[in-house]
Structures are given as C-alpha cells and as structure tokens.
Amino acid sequence: TFSPIEKEAIIGVADKVAGHEDAIGAEALERLFCCFPQTKTYFSHLDLSHGSKDLKRHGGNVMRAIGTAAHHLGDIDHALSTLSDLHAQKLRVDPGNFKMLTHCILVTVAIHFCEEFTPVAHAALDKFLCKVSSVLVSKYR
Numbered sequence: 001t002f003s004p005i006e007k008e009a010i011i012g013v014a015d016k017v018a019g020h021e022d023a024i025g026a027e028a029l030e031r032l033f034c035c036f037p038q039t040k041t042y043f044s045h046l047d048l049s050h051g052s053k054d055l056k057r058h059g060g061n062v063m064r065a066i067g068t069a070a071h072h073l074g075d076i077d078h079a080l081s082t083l084s085d086l087h088a089q090k091l092r093v094d095p096g097n098f099k100m101l102t103h104c105i106l107v108t109v110a111i112h113f114c115e116e117f118t119p120v121a122h123a124a125l126d127k128f129l130c131k132v133s134s135v136l137v138s139k140y141r
C-alpha cells in the first residue's frame with residue numbers, strides 16, 4: 001500500500017508524463033537498449049534506431065500502462081490484469097529485465113522532471129515501479 005505522501009508523488013509525476021508518453025517511453029527504451037544490450041533480443045522484430053516509430057509506439061504503450069497503474073494505486077493488480085496475462089502467457093520476458101527497464105524509466109523521469117523528483121518522490125516511484133513489475137510477472141509459472 002502507498003501512503004498519502006507516496007500517492008501524491010506518484011500521481012504528480014504521472015501527470016507530468018501525461019501527454020509525453022511516447023517521448024519519455026522511447027527515451028527510457030533507448031537507455032535500456034544502450035545500457036543493457038541483451039534486452040534487445042525481445043525486440044528483434046522492431047526498428048530500434050534513434051527516434052523510430054516503433055520506439056515511440058512501444059515506449060508510449062509502456063508509459064500509458066504505467067499511467068493507468070498510477071491512477072489505480074489501490075488496485076494495480078486489477079488495473080494491469082490483461083497486461084499481466086500477456087507478459088506471462090505470450091511474452092515470457094525474463095523477470096530480471098523488469099529491474100533494468102524500471103531503472104531506465106526512473107532515470108528518464110528524473111532528467112525531465114527534476115523539480116518533482118525529490119528524494120521522497122524517487123523512493124515512492126521506485127516502490128511503485130517495483131509493484132508494477134511484480135504484478136506483470138505475478139502470473140508466471
């Protein structure tokens with residue numbers, strides 16, 4: 001569960017990202033593929049070159065899903081249920097990759113919204129992204 005202070009920090013940053021999901025998501029992915037090249041293997045069917053439509057589309061999808069979760073903090077499991085099925089049954093991404101992606105999302109958000117990214121917001125967002133990741137891998141077996 002999230003405290004009122006954590007909720008405010010998470011929703012505050014999500015509202016900053018809103019409207020810029022494609023750009024923020026694409027940058028997070030670019031950082032992921034640059035820092036952790038092995039993660040590219042999941043996306044061999046996409047164009048991962050700088051500024052590509054695929055990067056913006058997939059990055060936007062990821063950030064919009066995170067935005068949905070931010071507005072359903074009391075029930076993230078339910079809000080991401082379909083996506084959780086997809087990751088467990090079809091995508092089968094190694095769970096270790098979630099830490100790398102969420103790290104890159106944190107870095108990207110920190111750079112773009114540095115005023116909102118206080119130590120308290122940092123901790124709250126880290127906790128929130130861990131929760132999102134755990135929901136997405138919760139149906140693996």
Ligand code: ZNH
Nearest residue numbers: 039042043058061062065066083091093097098101132133
């Ligand atoms: Zn994921 C997909 C989200 C992580 C890989 N994803 C996806 C989508 C979304 C997401 C929204 C879309 C779906 C549909 O279409 O329906 N993810 C997400 C999130 C997260 C994730 C939120 C965390 C935070 N993923 C992940 C990781 C990986 C992945 C870590 C690896 C590395 N995904 C993926 C893939 C896909 C997806 C491969 C498919 C893509 C295409 O387009 O094809």
